[in-house]
Amino acid sequence: MTAQQPDYPRGSAPARLPLHSPRCMGCGPDNPAGLRMRAFRDGDEVNADVVFDEHHVGAPGLAHGGAVAAACDDLLGFALFVAETAAVTRSLSIEYLAPVPLHETHRITARIQAQDARRLNIAATGAGPDGTVRFTAEAVFIVVSLQHFLRHGDPDGVWRLLDRLTDGNADEALRTAAELPEHPQPGTEEGGWSS
Template identity: 40%
Template sequence: MGLRLRVDGDVVRGEVTFDRRQQGAPGIAHGGAVTTVLDDAVASLLVVLETPAVTANIHVDFRAPTLLHHPMTVEARATGRDGRKLHLTARLLDERATVVAEAQALFLAVDLEHFAKGGEALPEAWSGWGANAPG
């Protein structure tokens, strides 16, 4: 779906245009695909937060149909931290800046070893990730 995300201060912003590969109802993106974009956007905040973490839960409100072939923007920000618990939020907006979906996610900070459970080598860029993390 060509999601592009960038860090802008303490916010993550990005653009995405859904196509037929993410179709649910005719002409409309599947809610699971929308959720993936929101989850990816909040996960990118982990760079800003300098904290390795994983999604524990994500709640999505679908406010309006997310139309295929229409460029959407996504923005994500952190709303709070309580020990290992990171409270993150994201919104998906259409070209008219109407919020079509929004998410509240709980991420839990983990050691980098958590990701080694997949049996794959971790990216070199991740070495030292979390070394300065609070909590």
């Protein structure tokens, strides 16, 4: 069985957020071993439902702690749409409060706690079907510019992501980014999505 996350099943009309990439382990629909999370923004919060399956086993019948951490990391990354800046995970800490059974829907909700210069503190909770919190996550993300992803990652993949985020204006966004430092200051023109 392959993880196929449900459409947004509860709550009020939140906005679906664009995926990181089609093969992203957290939110890519084209990664057969991925979590296939669909992330939504609801005010200052982001959330996604995740169902761990046979690809994510730790102890028999239970999700692997690394898979739980991956789900949290990916959703924490979606909180960057609230901060309106690009950033990467520098540290991630998970509290495993209760076992996480396979095939149950867990709602992960994340929110930015604080921002200080290039540091963003982002926290998440993961609740089982009855609303009981089974895991929590705390992370420090560090603001980077597009140059970070162009220099260290796959430039074609970055172009495709940008094209989706800018409604087909990736070339213009990348021309601008080429003139920017890799480590911009948040709150400046360089620190925002347009960088």
